[in-house]
Amino acid sequence: MxxxxxxxxxxxxxxxxxxxxxxxxxxxxxxxxxxxxxxxxxxxxxDTQHVATDLGRLWTALAHMRNTQLTETERLDAFDQALRLYRGPLLPGVALENVAEERSRLASVLLNEALAFLLTLDPTGPAAALRAHRLRTLAPGVTLPDALNRLWPA
Structure with missing residues (x-):
């Protein structure tokens, strides 16, 4: 403590x-x-049995986003919820090593999961374009795979 x-x-x-x-x-x-x-x-x-957190909801949204048993609409909703819940780096002013590691891991997982999900969408559809744009606002320096590059120009 x-x-x-x-x-x-x-x-x-x-x-x-x-x-x-x-x-x-x-x-x-x-x-x-x-x-x-x-x-x-x-x-x-x-204790997550007694209190819910935005971080817990974010991890749940990421799990739903990659769950192929859900409909595309449910996965799109999970994508949208994940981006709403992620408000930038986790505890940016805290320098504790385990917090810094979790901060980095969360940002990496979010970006990788979001990109992987976007690749499952029709790249010519408005759903992919809208979400690619929203993801770009969170990670402006990231280059998308070729399949999505035209939705997220450098």
Whole structure:
């Protein structure tokens, strides 16, 4: 918890940062329920059985997007939801190594899954063009595969 407190409140000394973290956890538990926040082995996490997160919804949308058992419309909806939920890099101001790794992994998975899904669509259809354009706004420096290049000019 010390590391988390230092990352969240770098301007406070160690004891004040830790006190602020404990106070914040106490208040959050009052707001969203005691079981929603788990403290174990000096780690803090949300219990997904008691609280939903945008990150959890994003991973679910990505899973639906690649699920070929769903209809194309359902997969398009999942694509749209994934792009709505992804609002840029995860916790951009947090320098913790595991957060930085998850930030990078999430961005990579989102882009790769979205591109793979776009390749399953008719590249001449408006659904592919619209989604390719929306994806470009999230990753302007990415070059699409040749099959989609004309939908996403450099």
């Amino acid at each position: 010390d590391l988390l407190a230092d990352q969240l409140w770098p301007d406070l000394d160690g004891d004040r940062a830790l006190h602020t973290l404990r106070t914040t956890i106490y208040r959050l538990r009052k707001l969203i329920g005691t079981d929603a926040i788990v403290l174990e082995d000096d780690h803090v996490r949300l």
